[in-house]
Amino acid sequence: MYKRSFYLATCITACVLILSQCIGRKEDPRGDAFAGDATCSSCHPSAYAAHQHTAHAFASAPAGGHSVLGSFIAPNNSFLFPGNVVVRMEQNKNRYYQSAYANGQLQEQATFDITIGQGRKAQTYLSWHDGKYFQLPLSWFRPVNNWANSPGFPATYPYYKREIASSCFGCHSSYVQYETRFEGVRKTESFRENKVVFGITCERCHGPAQEHVAFHLQHPDEKSAHNITRIGQFTRQQQVDMCAVCHAGLKTPQRDLFEFRPGDRLSDYIMADYFATPAEQSANDVHGRQYQLLTASKCFRMSNTMTCTTCHDPHQDQRTDLTAYTKKCMSCHQPGTANFCTSKEDIKVLQQQCVNCHMPEQPSSVITLLAGGQQQPIADSLRSHLIKIYR
Numbered sequence: 001m002y003k004r005s006f007y008l009a010t011c012i013t014a015c016v017l018i019l020s021q022c023i024g025r026k027e028d029p030r031g032d033a034f035a036g037d038a039t040c041s042s043c044h045p046s047a048y049a050a051h052q053h054t055a056h057a058f059a060s061a062p063a064g065g066h067s068v069l070g071s072f073i074a075p076n077n078s079f080l081f082p083g084n085v086v087v088r089m090e091q092n093k094n095r096y097y098q099s100a101y102a103n104g105q106l107q108e109q110a111t112f113d114i115t116i117g118q119g120r121k122a123q124t125y126l127s128w129h130d131g132k133y134f135q136l137p138l139s140w141f142r143p144v145n146n147w148a149n150s151p152g153f154p155a156t157y158p159y160y161k162r163e164i165a166s167s168c169f170g171c172h173s174s175y176v177q178y179e180t181r182f183e184g185v186r187k188t189e190s191f192r193e194n195k196v197v198f199g200i201t202c203e204r205c206h207g208p209a210q211e212h213v214a215f216h217l218q219h220p221d222e223k224s225a226h227n228i229t230r231i232g233q234f235t236r237q238q239q240v241d242m243c244a245v246c247h248a249g250l251k252t253p254q255r256d257l258f259e260f261r262p263g264d265r266l267s268d269y270i271m272a273d274y275f276a277t278p279a280e281q282s283a284n285d286v287h288g289r290q291y292q293l294l295t296a297s298k299c300f301r302m303s304n305t306m307t308c309t310t311c312h313d314p315h316q317d318q319r320t321d322l323t324a325y326t327k328k329c330m331s332c333h334q335p336g337t338a339n340f341c342t343s344k345e346d347i348k349v350l351q352q353q354c355v356n357c358h359m360p361e362q363p364s365s366v367i368t369l370l371a372g373g374q375q376q377p378i379a380d381s382l383r384s385h386l387i388k389i390y391r
Helices: 002-022 037-043 045-051 166-172 202-206 210-218 236-244 280-284 290-296 322-330 354-358
Strands: 078-081 085-092 095-102 105-111 114-116 122-129 132-135 138-141 146-149 173-183 186-198 361-369 378-383
Touching: 037 045, 037 202, 078 146, 105 122, 122 186, 132 186, 166 173, 166 186, 236 290, 322 354
Parallel strands: none
Antiparallel strands: 078 085, 085 095, 095 105, 114 122, 122 132, 122 138, 138 146, 173 186, 361 378
């Protein structure tokens, strides 16, 4: 009797333990190898919490009242195109729209479904319709605090037909579920609505973690990380390849970037000659070519250990903390040495602005917008990653 009760109690306890790991764990569209960010937060709370404020975390998000920065309140909720065509931001219950009117008559309308970007400089939006994602014609442009034509869009009429490919999600999300079809030689993609892992999550950089989680749940006293990528053990090229997946400009991948795992060679996914000539002339346009510009820099070429994370902590939002970057510079460029700044300006001032002199913000020749009734296009400014002396 007691023996039977003991086995019954043991069975019930085992079932509870197994189910407790299943209940509350949202199914991950990437598959069973992935654990999800919420699971990471239980053991790595400080890194997880800090990461929630980074640009990576805001690479994409479901569009809603708090994630959309642009105004929906008149008179700042509209953009006037030539020919008395206006696009207004409108809300109906819990849905948000960009609606185009010509002479007061509704011509076209699309929903806000996905937000792209934190909005420190700009924020753009995607709309899902009939299995496809489209970029909305207007984006929010922070420098003028107003709506502007989306990057690369015409400023003469509202354009609603720009399809977004899976390769765009490859850098603005951690996963999107889609199907590829061929109509002759023409490739088309279809997406399931909201089947997206938003933002750049822990496992995008650290790799699938379900085995890691399972091991440490079973061995809670084990302090050495098991069954997870150890980035510090990678070669320098492997480390910069992880960042170059997204920070090497626009490219046409030969393989799905969602298949990339930390430690892979990026040249297996993108044609190798794309990276072959990190020429200095590319510094004239700093849009999204951080890898090429950094690797063309003397600082990088003279070092055997410098990587992207030498200056960037991917778990922290440091983009406006120039003092933190200055400390990174001065770890190599010490006062009194031959490779320190020779300017005659106040040394205390210089120590706050290494990157402003040697990695200045430059106007992009790719991203120009017409905002808030401006007649002349406004070029976005982006910080160059070509480290050098600028005259």
